[in-house]
Amino acid sequence: MILKTKLLLFTSACLFLLIVPLNLLALKQNQSVVIDNKTGDFPLQQVTSFDEYKETYISLNDFAVKTGYGIYTNESRQKSVLYVGSDKATFTANNTYVILNDHTYQLLYIPLWKDSELWVPVNMMVDLFNNHTAQRFDFDSREKILTIGHSDVNLTSIGIEAKDNGTLIKVASSKKFTSNDISLKVTNGWLHIDVYGGKIHAESAKRVKTAGVVSEIDVIEFDQLVSLAFKLKKKIISKELVIENDSNNFYVNLRTNEKVEADQQAQIELEKQKQEWLIKTIIIDAGHGGKDPGAIGYGGLKEKDITLAVALKLGQIISKNLxxxxxxxxxxxxxxxxxxxxxxxxxxxxxxxxxxxHCNSNNNKHVSGVETYFLSADKDKNLQAQEVVLTENASIKFEKAEDQKRYEGINFILATMAQSAFIRQSQYLASVIQNSFARNLKPVGIKDRGVKQGRFWVMVGATMPNVLIEMGFISNKAESQFLKKQASQMKVAESVFEAIMKYKKDIESAI
Ligand SMILES: [Zn+2]
Structure with missing residues (x-):
């Protein structure tokens, strides 16, 4: 590796070409990738690279040496193991499979073996680590700059321990959180630890070994907070948050002591939780109304009229049957x-x-079908519904200027925080509604567009499971004519009722 030391002197590709000894040009399209390190552990570095298949390959060995990451290479098997923090990745030449932390992933581009060492495509390595570890890499393919960022993860690990009288959930943190940042909630058999300002690597967190009363771990990520969810095998008597004084770590103590008096206390607590989850009051929200007509459909049909008609029918069916x-x-x-x-x-x-x-509308008059939304916790998954979200959220333009401010910044965050415990139920309800539509409306020609996620203002802030139903496209001739008919409105209302009944039965029997 004479190459390595020489390359450190070069600042640009031009300069490189001027002074590079001819024999080095033998190594195909020799270049270098700059490693910009935001973690402060080491200064700016250059790593040897070449381009092939329109991909930039770097020497894994050189990368490890310059960054201080560990590497082990088995030359006879043309295999290298890279150690980045607590993550371990095994790359093999001419093999599309890479093993990262005992999981196997398939790559689009293969690592290559050249000059007795392994070369890996930078983009592929960046994606691999970003998607499956807490590391944060970024590669600018044009400038050939690989940035190694500070991972924004501050909740670094979770540990669960079974104790004599309960279970201890320990959360290691690199940031000091106060009791104001952390809230505990038990709903429907899940303990939620909401950490405002918390960031965790969800995939790693979900793989944590469960113990004691915890049977499953889930992570719900928001922009400003993370909700760590723990499925509980049995009832707990109490939950207590303790923030350690001498570290950033905190833990949650779940007590499940089954002494007689404790049992009675638990019974009371359980009864209280049960009462909270019984479906006793149902809110029916007819979209739009008054000066806000909603979407205007085929033949001048107004969304606000259909939503009100179905809402009233749904309410009547519920009151009659329940x-x-x-x-x-x-x-x-x-x-x-x-x-x-x-x-x-x-x-x-x-x-x-x-x-x-609500009723849907689209410039393309052929688009049709019913879909049900639950509040999205995931920014990326929103994209599919962006248009619908924008249209429905546009209702705020009818509101007073000071009211419109309510939808800005912090309000959204706090409101979303209050929702984390209900997202699972909302998603379930949405799927039950779509199943009911598929059963009842498909036979009359209404397409099932499935369950979707979206950030609708009307759902943000509701401290209960909630869904938004788009009952077909009034921009579509056939669906507008369908929705106008009293009998069809009844059919839609009955389908929603059928779903509510199933949801109510399932939720209440699970409590
Ligand atoms: Zn609407």
Whole structure:
């Protein structure tokens, strides 16, 4: 590796060509990749590289030497193991499979063996580490700069231990969190530890070994907080958050002591939780209204009229069939209600379920079908629904300027935080509704467009499971004619009711 030391002197490709000894040109299209290190562990470095198949390959050995990462190479097997922090990746020449932390992943481009060492495509390595580890790499293919960033992960590990009288969940952190940043909630058999400002590598967290009362781990990530969810095998008597004084770490103590008096206390706690989860009040939200007509469809049909008609029918069916269940409408006449007020009504009525009814619209008049949304926790998955989200959220333009401010910045974050415990139920309800549509509406020619995720203002802030139903496209001639008919509105309402019944039965029997 004479090459390595010489390359350190070069600052640009031009300069490189001028002074490079001819024999070095023998190594095909020799270049270098600059390693820009944001972690501060080592200065700017250059690593030898070449381009092939339109990909930039770097010498894995040189990369490891310059960054200080560990490497072990088996020359006879043309295999190298790279150690980055606690992550370990095994690359093999001419093999599309890489083993990262005991999991096998397939690559688009293969590592190559040249001059007795292994060369890997930089883009592939960056994707691999970014997607499956807490490392943060970024590669600028044009400038050939590989940036090694500070990982934004601050919750570095989770440990679960079974104790005599309960279970201890330990969270190691690189950032000091206070009790104001962390909230604990037990809902429907899951403990949620919401950490405001917390970032975790979800995939690693979900692989943590469970113990004691915890049977499963899930992670729900938001922009500003992370919700660590732990499925509980049995009831807990108490939960206690302890933040260590001499470190950033914190732990949650779950007590499951089954002494007689504790049992009684647990019974009371369980009964309380049960009561909270019974579906006693259902909020029906007819989209738009008054000065906000919603989408205008085929033949001038207004979304606000269809949503109100179906809402009232749904309410009547619920009241008739479930006399013990209270129905609250956010509106039962043709009036304008701001979006924020709809969730306020729902929360103040202590609703257990929030169903928002809407009709879809599209410039392409052929688009048709029904779809159900739940609030998205994931930014990327939003893209599919972006257009629908923008259209429905546009309702705020009918609201007063000071009201519109409610939807900015921090309000959204705090409201989303309150939702984390309900996302699982919302998703379940959405799937049950779509199944019911598929059963009842498909036979009459209405397409099932499935369950989707979206960030609808009307759903943000509801402290209960909630969904938004797009009951077909009023921009489509056939669907607009369908939705206009009383009998069809009844059919849609009955389908939603059937789903609510199933959801209610499943949720309540699981409590
Ligand atoms: Zn709408």
């Amino acid at each position: 006399p013990g269940t209270k129905v609250i409408y956010t509106r039962d006449t043709d009036v304008f209600i701001p979006l924020w007020q709809r969730t306020k009504i729902a929360n103040e009525s202590k609703g257990n379920l929030f169903v928002s009814l």
